[in-house]
Amino acid sequence: MDTCVYQIGNNLYVNMTNRCSNRCAFCVREQSGEYEGYSLWLKEGEPTVEQIVGSIGNPAAYHEIVFCGYGEPTYRLNEMLQICDFVHICHGKTRLNTNGHGNLIHGRPIARELAGKLDSVNISLNAPDEAEYNELCRPALGGAFEGMLAFARDCKNAGIRCWFSVVDCIGQEKIERCRAIADSVGIPLRVREMIHNE
Numbered sequence: 001m002d003t004c005v006y007q008i009g010n011n012l013y014v015n016m017t018n019r020c021s022n023r024c025a026f027c028v029r030e031q032s033g034e035y036e037g038y039s040l041w042l043k044e045g046e047p048t049v050e051q052i053v054g055s056i057g058n059p060a061a062y063h064e065i066v067f068c069g070y071g072e073p074t075y076r077l078n079e080m081l082q083i084c085d086f087v088h089i090c091h092g093k094t095r096l097n098t099n100g101h102g103n104l105i106h107g108r109p110i111a112r113e114l115a116g117k118l119d120s121v122n123i124s125l126n127a128p129d130e131a132e133y134n135e136l137c138r139p140a141l142g143g144a145f146e147g148m149l150a151f152a153r154d155c156k157n158a159g160i161r162c163w164f165s166v167v168d169c170i171g172q173e174k175i176e177r178c179r180a181i182a183d184s185v186g187i188p189l190r191v192r193e194m195i196h197n198e
């Protein structure tokens with residue numbers, strides 16, 4: 001059976017889709033079929049809400065339920081929001097790790113739909129300008145960098161606790177330029193090790 005949830009530390013990660021609008025050079029998808037011993041490619045198709053809820057069990061047993069996995073979770077927006085309701089009913093906490101393309105994927109601003117459902121959102125910034133973003137993240141969608149920044153602003157304006165992340169492999173000079181962008185949007189920047197998708 002496919003791995004639709006996997007535990008790392010005190011968090012439980014939900015793996016909903018193989019679809020992604022980026023093809024980041026540093027992504028685990030580009031390196032192997034496994035992460036931390038879990039095989040994350042969904043060979044049997046995308047899991048249903050019922051399958052995921054059944055696999056989560058008791059959300060309150062974890063620090064957070066994190067929508068992350070091997071693809072971009074906002075492709076499955078409706079299903080993700082249904083699972084958020086389940087997690088909250090069970091007194092758990094929710095987080096989304098996203099490439100920030102949700103508005104572009106759905107053709108509308110989605111942050112207001114996330115408010116109250118996701119307790120926090122981690123948006124991958126990854127590069128300090130469009131050209132470097134396109135080179136590193138190889139987006140399939142036009143306007144991906146600006147779209148990601150707009151999504152981040154929307155999340156902040158919708159009152160969602162959110163932050164940008166960058167991978168440490170981009171180097172200190174780019175990290176500082178990313179920090180300036182994060183400051184201009186008004187949300188924090190976190191630097192993470194180059195180990196995982198978002």
Ligand code: SF4
Binds near residue numbers: 023026028137
């Ligand atoms: S790192 Fe995230 S956004 Fe980039 S290709 Fe992997 S899953 Fe997609």
